[in-house]
Amino acid sequence: MKTVNIKDIAKVAGVGVSTVSRVLNNQPDVKEETKKRVLQIIEELNYVPNNSARNLKRTKTNHIGIFVIGDFSTFFSEVIESLEKILSSNRYSVMLHFHQGMKNTIEAAIQFALEKKLVGLVFLGGHLKKNEEGYLKQLKIPVIFASTVIEEGVDFELFSSVTIDNYKAAYEGVTYLLENGHRRIGMISAGYGDDSVAEARFMAYRDALSDFKVTYDEKLVSGGNYTMASGYKAMEELLDEKVTAVFAIADTMAIGAMKAITDHGLKVPEDISVLGFDGLELGKYMTPSLTSIEQPTRYMGDQAGQILLEILREEVPQHIVLETKFVIGQTTQKI
Amino acid sequence: MKTVNIKDIAKVAGVGVSTVSRVLNNQPDVKEETKKRVLQIIEELNYVPNNSARNLKRTKTNHIGIFVIGDFSTFFSEVIESLEKILSSNRYSVMLHFHQGMKNTIEAAIQFALEKKLVGLVFLGGHLKKNEEGYLKQLKIPVIFASTVIEEGVDFELFSSVTIDNYKAAYEGVTYLLENGHRRIGMISAGYGDDSVAEARFMAYRDALSDFKVTYDEKLVSGGNYTMASGYKAMEELLDEKVTAVFAIADTMAIGAMKAITDHGLKVPEDISVLGFDGLELGKYMTPSLTSIEQPTRYMGDQAGQILLEILREEVPQHIVLETKFVIGQTTQKI
DNA sequence: AACGTTTCTGAAAACGATTGCAGAAAGGAC
DNA sequence: GTCCTTTCTGCAATCGTTTTCAGAAACGTT
The missing domain is CATH 3.40.50.2300 (Response regulator)
Incomplete structure (x- = not known):
């Protein structure tokens, strides 16, 4: 059984494929009446656009990667959850990857980004060194580091970050x-x-x-x-x-x-x-x-997501340092 | 700057695109010498295959979805981690999605699967009811439920599962x-x-x-x-x-x-x-x-991954019930 | 009725891979 | 050297979209 495609819709609706495409992408220049008819047929035939074809033609995907470095802690899982929610509600797909060990981290990330044709990348944890700037340039997509230690001297124009002052x-x-x-x-x-x-x-x-x-x-x-x-x-x-x-x-x-x-x-x-x-x-x-x-974990995920969405639109890197809060419990006392 | 594609490789190597494709996919019928040359040029030009094009032509992706139902607990994060590791080391991409609330769960999952053109789907948590069988059929890809309660009477041919006896x-x-x-x-x-x-x-x-x-x-x-x-x-x-x-x-x-x-x-x-x-x-x-x-969380993730890989190859659903272990600590005593 | 605008539409050319098929090259038998 | 296999290779069609561009339709103006 073939899945329905844009051509089928066009045929049934008695219009050209380009019109259907325009409807799908909410472009102007389609008569209201035509639009309504097309939408109805899409609904009826249960049509779902083929993302691979879309991405191919657009020469980019809607995939955002979350690259987790180091041991997966409870800490990270909270960040990931809030990140995913904000990204997917903005129609992005979230691809997750855990990188084991601390070696070749950034190379692995680049591989990940290229292979999956990511349009944005979130690093969780780890560190960024001055001599890794080159890799960052190679990776021509918006990158944001969350909870990462940034070595002094790295060019802040090359990436965004959400960190705390460790x-x-x-x-x-x-x-x-x-x-x-x-x-x-x-x-x-x-x-x-x-x-x-x-x-x-x-x-x-x-x-x-x-x-x-x-x-x-x-x-x-x-x-x-x-x-x-x-x-x-x-x-x-x-x-x-x-x-x-x-x-x-x-x-x-x-x-x-x-x-x-x-x-x-x-x-x-x-x-x-x-x-x-x-x-x-x-x-x-x-x-x-x-x-x-x-550390404000959920807030950190939210912020990272928000910033990523913004730089996906505007390309202006941002860096924010979140406040930590010293919480005095019962495990410490005067001597 | 255009990214290099298979055609460029072919031109430089002085062969046809189909030969390059065959090399990429490790198909036989390519002379050892040609193969070596092509591989070298691929390396030199830093070529990375375009997954969108691949997926389009193959009419399927290599995306596997992890659909998390309910509150994201420490419990789930361990399962996800081991799942991701096993799937990505088998060249699959892992797409993560958190579903909030318990309503329309399976509809949301189907939407997720169709939109991302998933080739496999892992449910984490939740429950599966008899009257949801229809949806399961609609979803023509291997599905595995992990840590899900399966209502009695659901056709076991329609899915796989890794559960415990709650x-x-x-x-x-x-x-x-x-x-x-x-x-x-x-x-x-x-x-x-x-x-x-x-x-x-x-x-x-x-x-x-x-x-x-x-x-x-x-x-x-x-x-x-x-x-x-x-x-x-x-x-x-x-x-x-x-x-x-x-x-x-x-x-x-x-x-x-x-x-x-x-x-x-x-x-x-x-x-x-x-x-x-x-x-x-x-x-x-x-x-x-x-x-x-x-509950054996990591083992559960491993098993779910293993089984999914198997059914991706063979299509024979599997159901395993993992053993739980009663661990007596210090919070209980005789009275 | 002829014309210029504006609004809308469809044909066709990409995007970058895979694959069936025909045929070239190489090797073997005589 | 010819002919038949066997091994390799390349052409071209195809996957399902988006987008350019030319032109049709609708409308108002004179």
Whole structure:
């Protein structure tokens, strides 16, 4: 059974294909009467335009890619959901891709964009380095980075972004611990040299310590991979170091850390204070509730979508830095 | 700047377009030498085949849709991730769509499939009713339901599925509570008449009670919407009813319930035992750790992907019911 | 009634791939 | 060298749209 095409519609309606096409695309220059008749026949025959043909002729698609970098966290899933909603309600198709590992990220993204003939691309997470500018130019479509760390010096004309100030937010968090008397503060970080979100947060940790005249001790820093399990393990290592507080760069790891602490017979926050990052809903439902730095996930998805739609029309890159919110829960206390 | 196409390649290589096409599609009947030359030129000119043209000519795409029904939970995000990985590594493109609300679900899915010219469709969540069979036939592509409740009597030839036995799993959980001496068991359910996952679990609850000669009391059932916040609220209502245990049909709601219990000065499990459903990672990291019925989320995504790939080749529908695992944590105790 | 405008319409040429078919080139048998 | 296979190759039609361009139809003006 052949599917109906524009030609069939034209024949039945007794008009030319171009007229049908004009109706489909809501172009002017079609008599109201003709338009109505064509629309009715389209309805009757259950006609659905063939997107492949359309895209071929238009030499572009309506596909927007979401390229997810790194571990897929609860954090990302909220962003993706709000992104998809806003894009698809603007008649775009959303193609999803998870990139594993941190290597060749941008090459993989370009491959993805070219192959799928994307007209726009959203990066979720990861980092953008100065020496990757060239790739960005190669990719001649609007690109927006969400929750990505942008290295200094990258040409802001080449892309858009929706980010938070990781350094500032983390600095604020660690300072809070310091102000509350903590001096032996452990850190649960992530990534090995290539995870810049982790790096920015780490720098903030080091600088905050230094500003309080606390010597940085690398034994107090342990690495994870954003999972609860890794937070648990990292915390176990820190337990030997007699820390009084620990800063985990993700709520998931903070939760793992809390579990490790309790499992070893210690109490949060009496024995060890815990500070997370992300402000996930679930942190608020822990007992005790997690002190954390909250990122506006849904809002971030919305903004990324809005901006992408705008630059798809106007081509003027935008950069916005969203505010984080320091939420004091019950996992931190004065000593 | 025009993008290079198959014709350019042919011209440079000094062969016909059909030869290039044959090389691209790895067809036989091309001399090894010619093939090598063509491949080299493809490489040199950075040629990427135009998918729209391909799809048009082939009269089908390589797009597979993931249609997510209902609230996007942590649960779904794990399934989606493993699904995407397996599909894209088999050269399919994954299109994501979230359907809001429970109305017109299947119509929306058909629209989605036709418009994007999908060659396969994965439903995530929701339910499939007998009277929707017709729609299924209309949709002439392989369809697989994952974590969907299938109404009795639906023709199994029309689709594939990867599910768990919600009734059995919930029955086992509630029975455990009963065997531990609980008689006033509250339930935190969800959905209003249209959420069949919730319904199946509810039926199990009622039947288990009845099998232990406990009269069903509708005041002990409260509704939520799979969020932690809704679990919290639902639990508050149940607190007046002096329940000794509560069964929440999702871990997220169970976590909300635990918070409500603690916030009201009671303890889990001493005062109230809590049983969840899903077996999310985070439940294991709660203190006390959540007793729950574990679903194999990643495995479910894998299986759904595998099966879809198979039926894309062979057209023989498959139905598998995955095993759940009852995980006893620290939130339940004997009374 | 002839003409110029304006409004609307359809034929036909793309877009970039795949594929059936005819036929060229190469190899083998005599 | 001729003829028959076998192996390779290229032409041209086709998929279902969009869009240009020429021209038909409708209308008002004189």
